[in-house]
Amino acid sequence: MSTTAVPLRPIAKGSLTRLWVGIAAVALAAGGLAWAGQQGVAASPAAFLSQNAGEDGVVTTESGLQYKVLEEGTGASPTTSDVALVGYKGALLDGTVFDENPQAPMPIDGVVPGFSEGLQKMKKGGKYRLWIPPQLGYGDADNGPIPGGSVLVFDVTLHDFKSKAELMQLQQQMMQQQGGMPQPGAMPPAGQ
Structure with a gap:
């Protein structure tokens, strides 16, 4: 078995250094562009909301809440x-998810004002996207993530x-069925 040697030209002096300098320059440029892109996302909330207000289908309420109907529901709100x-x-605006739940009970008056306002605009089965400005969310204070x-x-x-009264009534009925509460008007056992 024979091996044929292919002569290689020697690398010119300084070529390897220029290659590494070029790679470093590209990496720095990419990092700088990524940073600059994030700065655009981190623009002021007012600038984002102003630009977003002009997007197709986005409605801005008097309070400053913005929403878009993705699927219209039916019935009452x-x-x-x-x-x-x-x-x-x-x-968040940069896409960082801070909370998610496929099915959660929420008192309408027990959430941030912007979320409450948005829920009151919806109907059963509806799907909305809400953009809640800081003054209708958590303001200038950090809140967890x-x-x-x-x-x-x-x-x-x-x-x-459901109304809170309906939920209380359902809760009482369930407790009665499980024997946890006396039936209304029921007499206590003799001797008590």
Whole structure:
């Protein structure tokens, strides 16, 4: 078995150094572009909301909440005296998801003002995207993974809602069925 040697030309002096300098320059440029791209996302909430208001289908309320109907629901809308069963995903403008739940009960008056306002615009079965400005969310204070001054972006599905009174009545009925509460008007056993 024979091996044929192929003569290689020697690398010119300094070529390897120029190659590494070029690679480093490209890496720095890519890092700089990535950083600059993130700075655009981190632009002021007011600038984002102003630009977003002009997007197709986006409605801005008097309070500053922005929403887009993704799927229209049917029937009535919940009020502040109701508890809603919702599926939601909450994210920041950069796409970082801070909370998600496919089915969660929420008192309409027990959430941030922007989320409450958005829920009251929805109907059963509806799906909305909400952009909640800082003043209708957590304001300038950090809240767990949510930095102060953040616009909150929620995709929300309203599965159902009931009044708090209806829920209390259902709860009492369930307890009665399980033997946890006496029936209304029932007499205590003799001797008690």
